[in-house]
Amino acid sequence: KEKIIWKNAFFNEKKRAQKKVEEYIQEYFRKIKIKKESDWFSIYVNVITSQYDPHTNYFSPKEKEIFDLNISGQTEGIGVELQDDKGFPTVVKLISGGPAWKNKKIEIGDRIIRVAKNVNSESKNIVGMLLENSIRLIKGKKGSKVKLTIQKKNGFIEEVILTREIIEKKEIFAKSVIILDKNDDKYGLICLPEFYFNPKNKNGRNAAKDMKKIIQELKKENIKGILIDIRNNGGGSLDSVIKIAGFFLGKVPICKIGKPNKKKKILKSHENKVLWRGPLVILVNEFSASASEILAAAIKDYKRGIIVGSDQTYGKGTIQTISSLNRFLHFNEELGSLKFTINKFYRVNGSSTQLKGVNSDIVLPKKNTKNKFLKFMEKNQTNPMKWDCTDPIPSIRYYYKNLYIENIKYKSIKRLKKNKDFITIYKTMQSLENQFPNEKEFSLNWETFFYENLKIKKRNDSLKKLRNKLNTFGTKTFPLYYRIFSKESEKQKEWKRNLNKDFYDISECINILRDFNEIPQQ
Known part of the structure; x- marks a missing residue:
């Protein structure tokens, strides 16, 4: 039965x-x-x-617009996120403070069926159109008006006129929080998801400006150390990362750029004054790439701080530039742009980060051991460039003695081994995940498939319970107290809530910063 x-x-x-x-x-x-x-x-x-290397791409005009939004975090529009629902551009999110949010007439679930680029032009039916083409019609210059015909969730049709504004993609911007330990000592955590910049406006918002402001404000709070989280940071502006590295290193060479077997150009920071001289930890993972690797490598090679996280970073050691094709071919219509690789960058020790990335000083246990089965790093891409090296930059000034750095690493490794309960949970999670390595074959017999699927479901439920236990245990074991720095936006509140899921990694980084305070600075 x-x-x-x-x-x-x-x-x-x-x-x-x-x-x-x-x-x-x-x-x-x-x-x-x-x-x-x-x-x-x-x-x-x-x-x-793609036959030349993984980072040479052609951008159509609309793809270039999307790229500019992603790298700058800013666009001109009405502040809605749309999703294609069987041909209907459907509102799935209203961006707080945007024109649509302030108007109060547009709700999540509403469909946009017609668009007039301005109030005097004829409305165009966008039902069935590719979503990216619909979005291009809705977007426009700041201060201009757009007329939308909305089909409400109840079926009623309504016209709405909105004035376009600058919309910010706040999730990519740098943000900070102050962490208090059990002694009420303060530590600054800075999350930098991207080295963003505005390709169309050199004076626009960029990562270096925001980081400088955050560090200055954190210093006013008399913090004891800074933790910079660049996990999942895929890179961005080369100029920004050179400036940011200079905040911690001063006026020194940060990296070299050039072609293999050719003369290399040294890129220096022009920061005359070191903005932060205290303890520094950089938190990385396998998705920390390109500009993130320049920062991590410079901090490591100068022995300015400790790199914590995965075995190695992504391994993208190439530099790209973007050129409009209209520069070469004179057409009235937009031809799009080409992003192509022009150089490789090299660490001050002479090594390229291509394929090899940057190795962490302290490797943290992985919460998701399945990552080792996924082929997502530069070395796994199609036609990646080879690793090579060049001459190191002579006379590098080290900020800390190697003995001090090794002592901090030893203390951290000792702490990690001491937390047996954590290690037990990790090993249990690993054994559960390894029960079902990436399966390529599935039974077509319904009964066999059903029971196999049931086993996977039970395993996933067990993993979920273990992760919750890990987070709860971490909160009890490392009693740190978070206090948000600066005015809370919705994105900051969301980020603050997610910090609790990351308690173990962040807590160990804070412990490392505390160890720094026990050694004299060079």
Whole structure:
């Protein structure tokens, strides 16, 4: 009887899954059919460019707009996030403080069915259009007006006129928090998700300016050390990372750039005054790439601080530039842009970060051991450039003696080994995850598949409980107290809540900063 119930449940689920797959395939082919020649041209050209290296790409005009938004964190629009729901641009998020949010007439779930670029132009039907093309119609210059025809969730049709404004993608901007330990000593945690800059406005918002302001404000709080979190930071502006490294190193060479077997150019920081001379820890992972690796490498090579995190960073040691094709071919219409690799960068010790990345001084246990099965690093990409090296920069001034750095590393490793409960939980999680390595084959027998799927579900439930236990245990074992620095935005509140899930890594970094205070500075 139980078997029959399970069999019926399986076949009901099978029908639902088949319907979802059918809808997905129909939607996929609908989007394929409405793609224009320019869209296919972009796909075709990128097949060719990818044969040179993973970071040489052609951007169509609309793809360049998306790139500029991602790297600058700013765009001009109405402040909504849209999702394609079977051809209908549907509102899934209102950005706090944006024109749509202030207007109060647009709600999550509403559909935008027509757009007039300005109030005097004719409205254009955007139902069935590619979402990125719909978004381009809605966006426009700051201060200009756009007329939207909205289909409300209740079916009513309504016209809304909005004035476009500068919309910020706040999640990529630097943010900080002050951490108090059990002695009420203060430590600054700075999260830098990207080395952002504005390609169209050199005086616009950028990572270096924001980092400088944050460090100055943290110093007023009499902090004992700074932790910079650049996990998942894929890079960005080379100029910004040179300036940021200078805040901690002063007026010194930060890296070299050039082509293999050719003369290299030394890039120096022009910061005459070191902004922060105290203890410094850089937190990295396998997704810390490019500019992140320049910062981590410089801090490590000068023995200015400790690098903590994964075995190594991503391993992207190449530099790209973007050029508009209209510079070379004079057409009235936009031809798009080409992002292509022009140089490699090298650490002050002469080594390239290409493929090898930067090794952490202290390797933290991984919470998600499945990462080791995923091939996502530079060395796993198609046609990556090879590793090479050059002459090191002579007469490097070390900030701390090697003995002091080794002593801090020893204390941290000793602490990590001492926390047996943590290690036990990690090992249990690892053994559970290794029970089902990335399976390529699945049984077509419903009963076999059902029971295998049931085992995976039970394993996932166990992993979830263990992760919760890990977080709870970490909070009790490392009693640190978070106090948000500066006015709280929604993004800061969300970030602050997520810090609790990261308690173990952050706590050990704070312990390392405390160890720094026990040694004299050179």
